[in-house]
Amino acid sequence: MELPKELIIGPLTYSIEIIDGDLIDSGLYGQTNFRTQKIQIDSKLSNDMKWVTLFHEVIHCIEAQHRDPVDEDQFTEEEMTWLSNSFYLCLKENNLGVTIECNLDLDSEDIFENGFESGTMNGSESPN
Secondary structure, three states: OOOOOEEEEOOEEEEEEEEOOOOHHHOOOEEEEOOOOEEEEEOOOOHHHHHHHHHHHHHHHHHHHHOOOOOOOOOOHHHHHHHHHHHHHHHHHOOOOOOOOOOOOOOHHHHHHHOOOOOEEOOEEOOO
C-alpha cells in the first residue's frame, strides 16, 4: 500500500514526501522538519520499512507537540524505533492494514473529555 501524501497529526497537517536523496547514505531512513511540517522518507526503503519509518516520524511529531523540548524524559531514538516497529507489526500481523478507517460521531474536544463511550466506529457501536 502506498503512503499517504499527507497526515493530520494533532492540530497540524504534515506533507509526506518520498525522496531520492541520500538519507540512507547519511544514516537516516526518514526525517521531519517541524517548522515546515514535512516528513521525508528515503525511496530506497522497502514498502514495509517506509511504513515503519512513517510511524517513527509520526511518533516524533506527536512527542514534539506534547513534550517540552528540554524535557529529559523524551523518547530516545532506540525507544522510537522499537515503538514504531511494534506498532506497525501489530497492525500488519492482525490484518488491520496500515490504514484504519474510523468514522466517529464525536468532535475531538468531546473525545478528549469523554473518551469514545458515546461514539460510533465504522457505523457500529464503539467497543467501550
